[in-house]
Amino acid sequence: MDNIAGQKSGLSIATHLATLLLVVIWIVPTVGLLITSLRDQDAISQTGWWRALQGAPQTMILSVPVEGQVQEGDRWVLEANIFEGEPAGDLPPDILEKQTVESFGVSRLRGANVAAGGSAETRDGVTVTLTEDGTLTATAPERMEGPLNLPVALIAPPQMTLANYAEVLTDMSAEERAEARERGQTLTDMLFSDEALFGPFINTMTVAIPATIIPILIAAFAAYALAWMDFPGRGLLIAIVVGLLVVPLQLAFVPLTIIHGWLGIGKSFLGIWLAHTGFGLPLAVYLLRNYMVGLPRDIIENAKVDGATDFEIFVRIVLPLSFPALASFAIFQFLWTWNDLLVASVFLPADTESTVMTRFVVTNLLGSRGGEWHILAAAAFVMIAVPLVVFFSMQRFLVRGLLAGSVK
Amino acid sequence: MFDSVIVSGIATIIIGVGGMFAYFWLSNLFLDKVLFPPTGKDIGRNINRANMVRPWLFLFPAIFALGLYLVVPVFYSAWLSFTSGVAAEGSWYRNYSEIFQNETFRVSLLNNLLWVLVVPAASTFFGLVAAQLTDKLSWGNFAKSLIFMPMAISFVGASLIWSFVYHPDIEIGVINAIRGLFGAEEGVTLIDGQIVDSFLLMVVLIWIQTGFAMVILSAALRGVPEETIEAAIIDGANPFQIFFRIKVPQIIGTIVVVWTTITILVLKVYDIVAAMGNQYRNLEILPTQMMQYFDSGNYGFATAISVVIMILVLPVMVWNIRQARAETR
Structure with missing residues (x-):
């Protein structure tokens, strides 16, 4: 098929390019925020993250001495390198290492407004040329007096830092952490302070893990009954489960708040575990039943002939064979409970001691620190790191589960 | 305080999973050994009865949770929408007429x-x-x-x-x-x-x-x-x-x-x-x-x-x- 004349090569290059474009569009937003989360707070507001590898320009005033000037014809000429000798004295070591000029200027007021390689004239008639590697040429009609004070934007090499993560997890900058240490606070105190993200991280884990594990066994038993046991009303029950798959959770919020109030559960971790269990069951039962129905009939009937009870068949044969389906449901439920905002807003109290990350980000960070992207970016990646690891390590099961569930 | 949350999470997993397993195991045991034992003169009838009951033992926790967390709330919500808030004082559709305005x-x-x-x-x-x-x-x-x-x-x-x-x-x-x-x-x-x-x-x-x-x-x-x-x-x-x-x-x-x-x-x-x-x-x-x-x-x-x-x-x-x-x- 591939050798039909003239079609393949042109089209396949187009396919490669189109796919590449699609992939780039799809990952650029995430990559952008990831890079931002690793950048210095000041660098984020100065240059876009796509320039992170070039480094950010830092403008500083350099004072270039004019002692080295020589007379050439009727003009005085100074040749120097700003990265050597006296002007370099005040420069931070990382800039010295990079030795790159982005732009420069001749007036403090206007700043570094000429790109490197260009030239500019001062009010005194001195023509200054500064190239990217720091070579400075100044020519003047008269002997220059006093040093040349030039605003120069120098490229600082990119600095990847985990400081933002430390800051968002403890709600303290590096200096504040040092001060807190002097006051005798331990790392644990800082991590569990009121506005730190670490507490919500632990809470999210506390919500997600039981809420993933508990429904599995309940659903597996029910799925076995719906797949392999004969009883009146089975078809109706399956239809109800399929119907419940799409019921909007919103309908459950008011009634369950009232019911949990009656039962004395109120807003608590127990409440959200039960809620996630109930809300996850339709998908669990549906996925597991679809899978179990496909298991070979012979195995189950042979076991029955050998005198195994349904309970034994389920525990010894069906449950181990259903591992792939159990794994896909577990991944779905884990991603859903970890990423959930809505159920957590309804069933958990709002205080920091029990709030989850999604809610903490929306109410605490987006509200009061909406403009502080070094905090928000790091918070975002603390939030999505675990799901991404689960996703990339278990993608196989996730895809299989999606395909099994796609009949809905 | 976080320690207690983690401990209660682990406890819930153990109680939840262990409890469920115990429920399924014990209820099946009860059905087969006590209620309808496949022995004695009623052996045939007992096996049939046990097989009629067993699916519901398997289904009960799921039906209970689905009922309490999804089915009941759907009807309860519908009922509340006709009877609570402004509908408590006026006609039953007042919640709807007011949100649509x-x-x-x-x-x-x-x-x-x-x-x-x-x-x-x-x-x-x-x-x-x-x-x-x-x-x-x-x-x-x-x-x-x-x-x-x-x-x-x-x-x-x-x-x-x-x-x-x-x-x-x-x-x-x-x-x-x-x-x-x-x-x-x-x-x-x-x-x-x-x-x-x-x-x-x-x-x-x-x-x-x-x-x-x-x-x-x-x-x-x-x-x-x-x-x-x-x-x-x-x-x-x-x-x-x-x-x-x-x-x-x-x-x-x-x-x-x-x-x-x-x-x-x-x-x-x-x-x-x-x-x-x-x-x-x-x-x-x-x-x-x-x-x-x-x-x-x-x-x-x-x-x-x-x-x-x-x-x-x-x-x-x-x-x-x-x-x-x-x-x-």
Whole structure:
């Protein structure tokens, strides 16, 4: 098929390019925020993250001495390198290492407004040329007096830092952490302070893990009954489960708040575990039943002939064979409970001691620190790191589960 | 205090799983050894009876949890929407008549319909394109994996990612930076409460859902019989004709499934608007409206809106059940 004349090569290059474009569009937003989360707070507001590898320009005033000037014809000429000798004295070591000029200027007021390689004239008639590697040429009609004070934007090499993560997890900058240490606070105190993200991280884990594990066994038993046991009303029950798959959770919020109030559960971790269990069951039962129905009939009937009870068949044969389906449901439920905002807003109290990350980000960070992207970016990646690891390590099961569930 | 939370989490797992297992084991044991033992003179009758009861032992915890957490709440919510809040004083439909007179509710209903029209269509379209493009590619699986990745990211995380893309500063936000490439000097605020800004929020959900559509449609495309494609090539069809005239008609069933699944998700989506457009009335959708009334304790309006969402979901639900019944038969 591939050798039909003239079609393949042109089209396949187009396919490669189109796919590449699609992939780039799809990952650029995430990559952008990831890079931002690793950048210095000041660098984020100065240059876009796509320039992170070039480094950010830092403008500083350099004072270039004019002692080295020589007379050439009727003009005085100074040749120097700003990265050597006296002007370099005040420069931070990382800039010295990079030795790159982005732009420069001749007036403090206007700043570094000429790109490197260009030239500019001062009010005194001195023509200054500064190239990217720091070579400075100044020519003047008269002997220059006093040093040349030039605003120069120098490229600082990119600095990847985990400081933002430390800051968002403890709600303290590096200096504040040092001060807190002097006051005798331990790392644990800082991590569990009121506005730190670490507490919500632990809470999210506390919500997600039981809420993933508990429904599995309940659903597996029910799925076995719906797949392999004969009883009146089975078809109706399956239809109800399929119907419940799409019921909007919103309908459950008011009634369950009232019911949990009656039962004395109120807003608590127990409440959200039960809620996630109930809300996850339709998908669990549906996925597991679809899978179990496909298991070979012979195995189950042979076991029955050998005198195994349904309970034994389920525990010894069906449950181990259903591992792939159990794994896909577990991944779905884990991603859903970890990423959930809505159920957590309804069933958990709002205080920091029990709030989850999604809610903490929306109410605490987006509200009061909406403009502080070094905090928000790091918070975002603390939030999505675990799901991404689960996703990339278990993608196989996730895809299989999606395909099994796609009949809905 | 966090220690106690972790301990109670572990305890819940142990009690939950262990308790469930104990329940299933003990109830089966009770059924077989005490209630209807397969011994003595009633052996035949007892086996039959035990087999009639056993499915319900297996099903009971699931039915109880589904009943308490989904079935009862649906009817309870409907009942509350007719009897609580303003309906307690006036006629039974007052919650509904008042929310429908509310301008913000009408805006959110309209927005919800816009979301339902745009997001499933766009996600399915991009998913189909991605599935077809990556189908025969050597690095297709790698590409798919990257397009699929947003699926793992929470709506809140995705909202942060895209808020950053939409950042008004020309040196920070990618969209404004691209405008800069075409000569714009100043960044513009992209999300400022215009009705059309909803589309920028929809992009986030399309970005997430395209991977889902792609994975399922890609499996469907692989299932298209080779002979039909070979026959089309021999008849001189070009690649576009093969795609639109041969492949798409054969996977139309799967396309509908993907479309409806995403539609259901769109009707319930809350997080993206809560995180990105919370302060703008023009961007509200039904779930955000519902949560506002819920948080302020106005259960009458809250349940009425949730019933409206349910009514919007109902056609898909009926269609799903009919499909499932047709399959199990």
